[in-house]
Structures are given as C-alpha cells and as structure tokens.
Amino acid sequence: MATNCNAAFERLLEADPAELAGQGDSEVAVHVRECARCQAVGAKLLVGQEQLAGALTQMVPHTAVDRALSAARVRRAKAHRRQQFWQWGPVAAAAAIAGVMILQALGGAPMLEGEIGPVPAAIVPLVEAPAGLNVMVFETRDQSAKVIWFY
C-alpha cells in the first residue's frame, strides 16, 4: 500500500483534474477511489486549483470595454493617417519635384513663398517715387487698401 501511495502521490501531481477526484479508469483514479489518504490529497489539490481559477476569474480588465473600444478606434484612425501619409506622401513629393524640374526646364524658376516677382510690363505703376527716393507698394488682405513706402 505504501509503495502504491508513493507512486500515486507522484502521479497525482501531474494527473488530470478528473483523476484527482477519482473519476475514470486510470490507475491513479482507481487508487484515489480506494485510498482515503490519497483521496484527501487529491481533494486538496482540486480545491487549490479551483481557488486559483476563481481568483483568475475575478481579475477582469480595469478598462471598461467601451473605453477600450474608443481607444482602439483612436489608435486605428492614427494608424490609418500614418499609413496614408506613407502611401501618398512620397507620391506628392515626387510630383512636386517633377513640377519644379519641368518649370526649371522651361526656363523660369518657380516662385517661392515670400519671393518678390517681377512686375508685369503691362501694369501701370500705382505711384511714382519722388526724385531721389524709391517706392515700394505692399498688397494687403483688404483689396481696397495698399501700403506705399517711400524710402
């Protein structure tokens, strides 16, 4: 009996939960059914595992599912924007570079933001500078107003 119990004890440590309860036809299950001592060990192991399962079941996410869903939505949107940038960004950059190269090839360098362009010949000057002075005319957002600077 002692040898049987020792062998059974080792197997109880690895047995399926049903065998711990003495269910089934396996050697260890049969032994558990017949031996009160091993039955007590099997029962204790089952209780311990059930407590662990219960404890794990109690551990639910702190983040509510609605919050998790909206956070996931925000992350998806960000990822989508990033993806679109990488998808279309290089195309747009290539198009811009091609445009600049074409304009350069046609002879005229493109105007950059803030650059002052040549005054078209057909335009009659708004104001003439007095002798010895220069004049500069600034456009404003209000089309009826212009700033004239003599210097």
Next chain:
Amino acid sequence: MSELTRIDESLSALIRGAKAGDEAAFEGLVRRHYDQIYRWALARTGDRDEAEDVTQETLVRLHRHLGGFDGRSAFNTWLYQVTRSAAADLHRKRTRRARLALKVKQESTAVAIDPREDEETTDERRASDLVKAFLERLSERQREIFDLVDLQGFSTVEVSAMLKMEPVTVRSHLFRARKAIRGKILESHPELVEGYGH
C-alpha cells in the same frame, strides 16, 4: 436549433458583419471576447498592467487582420494567436523600455507609487496576490498552457492548435506546470504530505 448552433451562428454573423465594415458588428465581437482576451493576456504576461496593454493592442490588430480570418480554424484559435502575437511584440518593446528605465531609476531616488493601489478592492488584491504567487512559479509557456487546459477547460488538442505545437509537447508543459502549482498548494498542507516517501 441547439444552443451551441445558435451561438456559432451569432458569432459567424458578427464576424461576417465586422469583416464587411459594420462597426456595430465589430463592437459586438469585441464585447463578446473582451474578458477572454484579457484573461489570455494575463495568463501569458502574468502582469495586470501588461495584460491591459496587450488587450488594447489585440483589439487594434483584430480590426486590422479580421479580413484575413478565413474560418479554416476556430475563431477562438485564431483570436488567441492574434493575442499571443500582440503580447510577444509588446513584451519585446517593454523589455527595451525597461532597460532604459532601469538606467533612469538608478539615477533617481523617487518612490514609485503603484497606480492600481486605489483602484483595486481588497478581494481583487487578494485574488491578484494568489494568482501572482502561483503563476510566478511557471514559465510563460507553462503558465498559458496550464491556464488554457486546467483552468479554462480547453482540450490539449485545441491548445496544440492554438499554440501551433505538438500535443505531446503541450502535455509535457502541462505536467511540469501542474507539478509546480500542486507542489505550491501542498506546501501549505504539510500534514497531507507526511508519510509519503520522496
């Protein structure tokens, strides 16, 4: 119509809808599996905060990759693999970050405050301590297999499909996990072990 068939059909309808871009169906699918994903993530990581992050990442990946689910495997199996892959990637990122944080920590004397301290109830903390005490004895692989088979009731064949592993390997990990967990259980009951020759 049996209950199981009804469940299968409602799940299939949600998957079809979500794949077709129906946001409500996607939400339904998430609501149905949210706690399950978290549980898988927790067993895999052994850490609540990390499990929350893995769950979040899994939701994003679920949306991104659902179109690729072809129904050849059970949805649970497929979803488990998405969760595992999210957990593995986040773990890699965390390890990198932890190395950096360790450097910072060594230079700082600030006392760390556990953000969960106020959120957890006593019961939750007790449960959390119990889980931690048991699961920290296991390797990551043993932890997830023990949880899936013994605590959640998946068969070793199902788990071998979920983990893309031979059933015999699953059983081998399971036995080692059981031995560690049960050894821990019996540590607090020396009277039961007395008399057995080890």
